[in-house]
Amino acid sequence: MSQVPQVRVGIMNEPEVEFVLNGDYKVNGAVCSGSQKAVCVNGKIEWGGREYDDLLFEPVDAASGSFTLKGVTIGVSFHWKRKEDQSFSGSLHFIVESGRLTPINVLPVEDYLLSVISSEMSAKASLELLKAHAVISRSWLLAQIHKEDAAPKGADVRLGDSAQVSTPGEEIKWWDRDDHVNFDVCADDHCQRYQGITRASTETVRQAIKATWGQVLMYDGKLCDARFSKSCGGVLEEFENCWEPTHYPYLEARRDSDNENDFPDLTCEDNAAEWILSSPQAYCNTSDPAILSQVLNDYDQETKDFYRWKVEYTQDQIADLVRRRTGDDYGRIKDLQPVARGTSGRLYKLKIVGEKLTKTIGKELAIRYALSESALYSSAFVVEKHDVAADGYPGKFVLRGAGWGHGVGLCQIGAAVMGAKGFGYKEILLHYFINANIIKQY
Numbered sequence: 001m002s003q004v005p006q007v008r009v010g011i012m013n014e015p016e017v018e019f020v021l022n023g024d025y026k027v028n029g030a031v032c033s034g035s036q037k038a039v040c041v042n043g044k045i046e047w048g049g050r051e052y053d054d055l056l057f058e059p060v061d062a063a064s065g066s067f068t069l070k071g072v073t074i075g076v077s078f079h080w081k082r083k084e085d086q087s088f089s090g091s092l093h094f095i096v097e098s099g100r101l102t103p104i105n106v107l108p109v110e111d112y113l114l115s116v117i118s119s120e121m122s123a124k125a126s127l128e129l130l131k132a133h134a135v136i137s138r139s140w141l142l143a144q145i146h147k148e149d150a151a152p153k154g155a156d157v158r159l160g161d162s163a164q165v166s167t168p169g170e171e172i173k174w175w176d177r178d179d180h181v182n183f184d185v186c187a188d189d190h191c192q193r194y195q196g197i198t199r200a201s202t203e204t205v206r207q208a209i210k211a212t213w214g215q216v217l218m219y220d221g222k223l224c225d226a227r228f229s230k231s232c233g234g235v236l237e238e239f240e241n242c243w244e245p246t247h248y249p250y251l252e253a254r255r256d257s258d259n260e261n262d263f264p265d266l267t268c269e270d271n272a273a274e275w276i277l278s279s280p281q282a283y284c285n286t287s288d289p290a291i292l293s294q295v296l297n298d299y300d301q302e303t304k305d306f307y308r309w310k311v312e313y314t315q316d317q318i319a320d321l322v323r324r325r326t327g328d329d330y331g332r333i334k335d336l337q338p339v340a341r342g343t344s345g346r347l348y349k350l351k352i353v354g355e356k357l358t359k360t361i362g363k364e365l366a367i368r369y370a371l372s373e374s375a376l377y378s379s380a381f382v383v384e385k386h387d388v389a390a391d392g393y394p395g396k397f398v399l400r401g402a403g404w405g406h407g408v409g410l411c412q413i414g415a416a417v418m419g420a421k422g423f424g425y426k427e428i429l430l431h432y433f434i435n436a437n438i439i440k441q442y
Contacts (some may be wrong), residue, residue, distance in 0.1 A: 004214075004442060007112050007141060008093070008183040009105045009194055011069055011086070015040055017094070017101050018070040022087065024060040025067070031060060038094055040101045045094050057092040066197060067092050069103060072187075088196030095182055104183045105196065110209055112194065113137055117205050119195040125294035129416050130208035131425035135438065136226040136410050137192055139216040142441070143223040144191075145184050163244065170360040172349070176243045212425070214442040217433050219250045224436055228410035230295070231306050232256050232344055233380050233403025234275065234282040235263045236432065241342030242364050242406045250433045253343030256282040256414040260431070266345035269338055273382045275345055276402045279308055283414035284403075294416045306404040306413075309377050313397045318371075322352060325370045326361065330354025332393050336371075336383045344407040346380040355393075364406055371399065378403040409433065 016039040024031050036047065044051040059065020068087040090107030116137045117130055125133075164173040185191040217224035225248060227239065239251045255263040264271040279285060285307050286292070313321065315332060323329050332355045339349035339360055349362040352370070361370055364379040380402040387395030410432040418428045426438055 004108045004110050005142070005145065006106060007109050007145065007185065009107075009112065010180055010183040010186045011088070011103050011105055012072050012187070013097060013100045013102045014071075015100050017103055019092070019103070020068040020070075021057065021092075022066045022068060023064060025057040025065065025092070026060055027055060027057045032057075038101055038103075040096055040099060043096055043099060045096060045101060047094075052094075054096070055094040059089075059091065062090075065089065072195075084198070086196050086198040097182060102182065105187075109138065109141060110213065112141070113209055114201050114205060115196050115198075116192050116194050117208065118201045119193040119198075122294050122296065124202065125204075125416065126419040127204055127208060127211075128423065128425045128428065129294060129419035130205055131212050132410065132415055132419075132428040133228075133412075134208045134212045135215050135217060135425065135429060136228055136433075138212070138214075139218075139224050139226040140192065140228075141185060142216060143225045146223060169358065170349075171366075172360075172362045173366050174243050174363045175365055214440050215438055216441050217250075217429060217436045218439045219248070219433075219436045224248070224250055224433055226410070226433060227251065227406070227408040228412055228432075229403075229405025229407055230411075231284045231404040231413045232282075232407040232411040233307060233378060233401075234280050234285065235266060235344045235407075236409070236411070237342045237344040237346050237364075237407035239408055241346065241348045242408055250436045251408055252434055254431075254434065256284050256411050266343060267341050269341070272338075272341050272345040272380075276308070276380055276382050277400060282307075283417040284411050286413065286417055288417075288420075291416050291420050292413065294419075295412045306377055307402065309401050311372070311376070311399045311401075313399075315393060315395050315397075318397050319354075321373070322354075322370055325372075326352075328359065329356055330359075331356035333397070334393050335385070336397065338383075341380075342407075344380055345402060346378060346407055348379070350379075377401060378405060378407065380407070 018037050020035050021033045024033050038045055038047045045055050047055060066087050066089050068085055070085050071083045072086045073083050088105045089111060090105055093104040093106055095102050113134055117133055180186055187194040217226050234256055236254045238253060239248050240246055254260045264275060266272045266275055318333050330352055335353040337351040338347055339351050342348050346364050347367055348364050349360050350367050351360045361367060367379045368376040378401055381399045384398040385394035415428050
């Protein structure tokens with residue numbers, strides 16, 4: 001590969017989209033600019049008084065052209081979900097998916113990375129941390145594009161669709177970027193957080209991209225599926241416990257500290273409970289505001305307790321929550337029983353015992369969705385039952401948990417601490433991606 005590849009990023013999926021062309025854009029042989037509105041009508045894109053199957057807006061001046069999408073939802077299904085106007089460089093391609101409009105941003109991978117690094121973390125992060133994140137974001141993206149090249153085209157799939165394996169009494173599902181067959185990746189945390197040129201980039205971000213230009217993580221001659229999350233909670237999780245049942249040797253259990261192999265077997269319930277209820281040393285066990293501000297944007301900093309956290313529900317609250325979030329009426333909840341934990345202590349199977357229904361659910365994100373109005377910080381938690389009545393039904397449930405996110409691959413807060421301790425970006429990467437190689441691909 002000698003040239004920088006292009007990436008197609010799905011930004012949103014709505015019945016209608018208001019947008020502004022900040023400069024001249026070519027579309028169907030004409031040039032237009034300014035405020036616009038596209039509406040999905042009978043499976044077509046209605047714009048400018050006409051209907052289209054798809055619409056491509058290309059900047060007349062690729063170096064300076066940009067567009068703004070109104071009311072983009074960020075933090076989909078997460079606790080800080082909100083809408084904001086976002087601006088993007090490159091081209092704008094509208095398609096129809098499931099009777100709604102999907103605007104797709106088309107741009108070079110390295111331009112995309114400038115935004116991802118500033119969107120996923122603070123653009124004020126240290127140079128070594130930004131270099132590490134540039135390499136993993138580039139690796140993950142190119143791995144997804146290569147998967148896309150091998151996938152069937154033309155399927156009508158909405159953002160956030162899941163893979164699912166169901167048997168009587170058990171429903172296991174997971175979400176992954178493979179759901180997106182009409183573009184390469186989406187713009188939200190489901191893939192990599194991407195907010196175009198909305199998040200101000202810095203000279204340090206540009207230096208990180210330039211210094212690692214074309215560099216990727218590889219293992220056994222293949223691109224690494226380089227995952228990352230905010231905080232592993234002390235030990236890294238394995239890929240197959242969160243997504244499809246595929247084991248990657250470079251994504252294995254490891255303690256997030258200098259003593260990489262010093263950790264208990266957290267698949268064992270007693271060990272997991274002791275680990276989660278304590279606060280063991282780890283790179284990501286920090287409250288240093290200077291370090292956290294490198295990783296957490298303003299809205300992320302609304303999350304104060306992430307290494308160890310607690311949520312409480314009354315019986316009425318949890319029964320209503322589980323019914324709405326799973327779509328199944330369990331009645332009153334009698335118990336939440338751990339069935340299977342991964343290497344970080346994260347549950348990937350949880351049995352919900354109710355008066356009307358008992359079912360085992362998973363994997364980790366399905367569990368997080370079921371037990372929160374948005375998503376629990378992680379599925380690494382233990383359950384406490386309080387005020388248990390004579391019939392065995394608790395009056396209150398307390399979940400005590402560890403970490404923020406799925407815990408697979410690079411731990412962003414841990415990596416920030418490593419950068420502050422003087423580790424170079426290659427040392428950071430090889431701590432989280434075991435025995436991988438860093439290769440310049442273009």
